[in-house]
Amino acid sequence: MWCHRLTHLFSSTQCLLNRGSGHQISWQPRYRKSLPAVSRWHHMAPASLNCTWQLHGDHLELRYAETLMRFDYVWLRDHCRSASCYNTKTNQRSLDTASVDLCIKPKTVRVDETTLFLTWPDGHVTRYGLEWLVKNSYEGQKQQVMHPRILWNAEIYQQAQVPSVDCQNFLETKEGLKEFLQNFLLYGIAFVENVPPTKEDTEILAERISLIRETIYGRMWYFTSDFSRGDTAYTKLALDRHTDTTYFQEPCGIQVFHCLKHEGTGGRTLLVDGFYAAEQVLQRAPEEFELLAKVPLKHEYIENVVGCHNHMIGVGPVLNIYPWNNELYLIRYNNYDRAVINTVPYDVVHRWYAAHRTLTTELRRPENELWVKLKPGKALFVDNWRILHGRESFTGYRQLCGCYLTRDDMLNTARFLGLQA
Ligand SMILES: C[N+](C)(C)CCCC[C@H](N)C(=O)O
Ligand SMILES: O=C(O)CCC(=O)C(=O)O
Numbered sequence: 001m002w003c004h005r006l007t008h009l010f011s012s013t014q015c016l017l018n019r020g021s022g023h024q025i026s027w028q029p030r031y032r033k034s035l036p037a038v039s040r041w042h043h044m045a046p047a048s049l050n051c052t053w054q055l056h057g058d059h060l061e062l063r064y065a066e067t068l069m070r071f072d073y074v075w076l077r078d079h080c081r082s083a084s085c086y087n088t089k090t091n092q093r094s095l096d097t098a099s100v101d102l103c104i105k106p107k108t109v110r111v112d113e114t115t116l117f118l119t120w121p122d123g124h125v126t127r128y129g130l131e132w133l134v135k136n137s138y139e140g141q142k143q144q145v146m147h148p149r150i151l152w153n154a155e156i157y158q159q160a161q162v163p164s165v166d167c168q169n170f171l172e173t174k175e176g177l178k179e180f181l182q183n184f185l186l187y188g189i190a191f192v193e194n195v196p197p198t199k200e201d202t203e204i205l206a207e208r209i210s211l212i213r214e215t216i217y218g219r220m221w222y223f224t225s226d227f228s229r230g231d232t233a234y235t236k237l238a239l240d241r242h243t244d245t246t247y248f249q250e251p252c253g254i255q256v257f258h259c260l261k262h263e264g265t266g267g268r269t270l271l272v273d274g275f276y277a278a279e280q281v282l283q284r285a286p287e288e289f290e291l292l293a294k295v296p297l298k299h300e301y302i303e304n305v306v307g308c309h310n311h312m313i314g315v316g317p318v319l320n321i322y323p324w325n326n327e328l329y330l331i332r333y334n335n336y337d338r339a340v341i342n343t344v345p346y347d348v349v350h351r352w353y354a355a356h357r358t359l360t361t362e363l364r365r366p367e368n369e370l371w372v373k374l375k376p377g378k379a380l381f382v383d384n385w386r387i388l389h390g391r392e393s394f395t396g397y398r399q400l401c402g403c404y405l406t407r408d409d410m411l412n413t414a415r416f417l418g419l420q421a
């Protein structure tokens with residue numbers, strides 16, 4: 001039995017992390033035919049009594065820092081950090097993994113206070129720091145929070161009183177940028193204030209945290225209700241909550257909105273934390289959560305207006321989770337752009353509709369809705385992999401500008417600033 005440990009670093013309603021056995025999307029490791037185990041535990045000198053190890057037919061078992069770890073022998077050879085196996089200047093592997101005998105076993109094993117030493121049949125010696133092993137082992141990874149997040153409904157978000165960052169502070173100081181990114185990572189939305197209301201200034205903001213992802217809508221876009229493009233966004237109509245570009249194989253990571261002008265009524269922006277809603281589904285109906293995470297669907301963008309002919313298709317489940325720790329990382333939800341369902345048989349389709357309804361009910365709870373009125377000078381960054389946006393219908397002239405950004409490069413900036421991302 002493969003055990004998943006539940007890790008509670010945040011309360012369960014606040015964090016969608018390692019969910020463990022409650023939710024059965026996990027994978028089973030394939031065991032090689034095990035050789036008889038050597039069941040003699042090795043204890044270390046008094047100084048390191050907290051480390052014990054045991055050699056098995058196909059793996060090494062190591063207990064250190066209250067973590068029981070199991071290492072496959074090929075893994076231990078493959079990750080060798082010696083000068084001939086790993087280039088510390090480039091942080092790249094030099095060892096050709098394909099040259100490792102899949103039945104390899106260490107000839108000798110030794111552990112001192114800090115280090116595990118393995119000698120291989122050809123005499124090569126591999127050293128691992130015990131701390132490094134804890135950090136990099138499967139078991140150690142599972143105990144770590146990958147992405148700290150605060151899941152929110154309107155009340156949680158408002159009570160948190162997350163401050164907007166001042167534009168100058170954001171552009172000119174490391175602290176301003178770091179505070180902004182920390183909030184963005186935690187909540188999936190963040191605001192910058194006192195931005196000059198132009199497309200060019202919005203572009204400068206966007207480039208401070210990531211790279212602009214150019215799409216069929218251009219690099220920086222401007223839009224009004226002129227129906228210049230074949231999409232409801234270019235009208236005055238209300239738009240229900242959704243994520244954008246669900247019809248891309250990889251939906252855009254971040255969306256930036258800056259309202260440059262609005263002379264009229266309505267047009268407020270709706271924001272809903274998709275991960276909070278998904279967490280509610282997981283708590284109430286785990287089998288429906290699983291279905292939403294497993295059934296692949298198509299989303300489609302078909303446009304035929306003067307000068308714009310586009311047909312985009314993206315396939316993927318509504319909820320995307322990392323298979324190894326069940327962490328949710330992307331929600332793909334857009335009922336407008338969802339294509340014909342022809343990837344699932346009829347009986348699964350029916351259960352899928354029921355699961356989709358459960359999620360929709362959560363997403364539509366008024367207490368989960370955060371309404372904001374975007375004004376010139378206030379730029380909004382939305383994590384399009386997590387937060388749904390929508391808008392109220394409006395009257396009058398309204399002009400929005402913005403762009404999409406890549407998520408990887410935002411994470412890169414965050415890591416550079418020392419944030420966990
Ligand atoms: C943001 N901008 C106006 C450029 C594009 C809007 C794209 C709308 C599309 N239905 C989607 O949800 O992806
Ligand atoms: O008009 C708005 O406020 C947002 C429209 C929209 O959903 C979009 O542009 O992606």
Ligand SMILES: [Fe+2]
Nearest residue numbers: 233243244389
């Ligand atoms: Fe949108």
